[in-house]
Amino acid sequence: MENLHEILGSKWFKLSCAVAGVVVFGYVIVKRFTRREKKIAPKDTVILYQFGRGPKAPSISPFPLKLETYLRMANIPYENDLTGKMSSKGKTPWMEYNGVAVADSQFCIEYLNKERGIDLNAHLTAEQKAIARAFQKMTEENLYWVLFSWNWIHDSKKEVCKLFPYPRPVALFFYYKLKGKAVGYAKAQGMGRHTSKEVMSIFQQDIQALGTFLGQKPFLMGDEPCEADCAVFGMLAQVVWQMPNSPHEIWIKKEFPNLIEYCYRMKERFWPDWDENITEPERKKME
Known part of the structure; x- marks a missing residue:
């Protein structure tokens, strides 16, 4: 019985109870957010x-x-x-x-x-289509892993937890639950094997290529957006809106403000319902 009292009063037991409480709370939160009826789509939707x-x-x-x-x-x-x-x-x-x-x-x-029968690239020449594809693939196959590696390996502040729709303790629980797998993905791809300084250098080179090519054009390939703009905007939006005060956001604002302007141009044209501080009513509106 004395041993039981020692166990119940130990820091290990209290910590285990705290962790278990976080897990149960997290499970309840997840169920609450995911318990929705299956949508039945109208034709062609x-x-x-x-x-x-x-x-x-x-x-x-x-x-x-x-x-x-x-x-x-x-x-x-x-x-x-x-x-x-x-x-x-x-x-x-x-x-x-x-x-x-x-x-x-x-x-x-x-x-x-x-x-x-859609072709968002119909206004592009064959050469422009090739360039657009090259920039899209650089963005999705290289720049993505730069940001991924920063979020899961190099950011000591664990800012990625702020993206989870849970209280901080639950978000941290999921962060540590996912971290091992995320690091494994990044290392298997290769980016996760580099130092933070090396990864930042790769980020700067990719952004410099995008920013230099964009120049003063409204969109990636000219006056009208094309399919590749969806990918480039989707990626840059993560830096501009969801990585505030990160080295990446600070550097891109300083060196390539034209990319910031580009993101706001895309947002204004295709996301008039997007408020930068998305409240619950705004979320429902965009659903």
């Missing part, structure tokens, strides 16, 4: 599956924001499912369209282009 809205931007990930911006740019009717339900590939975003499920943001765009 996209059901877009993604995580919930972010605190400063419509998505906590660049790829859902890319796809949703494309839907708006192409004037395709859609409804959001923000329960975080994963695709058959175990990822988001994905969509259902007239009973067909399509995973991966780019495959969704290509499928809709074909089904609806």
Whole structure:
């Protein structure tokens, strides 16, 4: 019995109880946010599956924001499912369209282009299309991993926790639960093996390429936006709105304010319902 009292009074037991309480509380919160009825889409309407809205931007990930911006740019009717339900590939975003499920943001765009006869690049020359694709792939296959590595490996303040729609203790629980897998992804890709200084250098080179090429043009390839703008905007929006006071946001504001202006230009044109401090009514409005 004395041993039991010692155990119950020990710091280890109290800590275990605290952790268990956080886990249970987190589970309740998750259930509350994800318990929604399955949406039944009208004909020719996209059901877009993604995580919930972010605190400063419509998505906590660049790829859902890319796809949703494309839907708006192409004037395709859609409804959001923000329960975080994963695709058959175990990822988001994905969509259902007239009973067909399509995973991966780019495959969704290509499928809709074909089904609806859409070409957001029709005003571009063959050479411009090639350049646009190159910048999109640099953004999605390189710059993305720079930001990912910063959030999960190099940021000692764990600012990424602010993107989770939970109280700080629960957000930290999920952060540590996901961190090992996230670091593994970054190291497998390669970016996670670099130092923070090296990763920052890669960020600056990518941003310099984007900013220099954009110059004073309204959009990536000229006076009108194209498909690649959805991807570039989706990625830059993470820095501009969801990484405040990070070395990345400070540097891009100082060195390439034209990219900041570009982001606000895209936001104004395709996201008039996006308030930078997204309240619950605003979230529902965008759903």
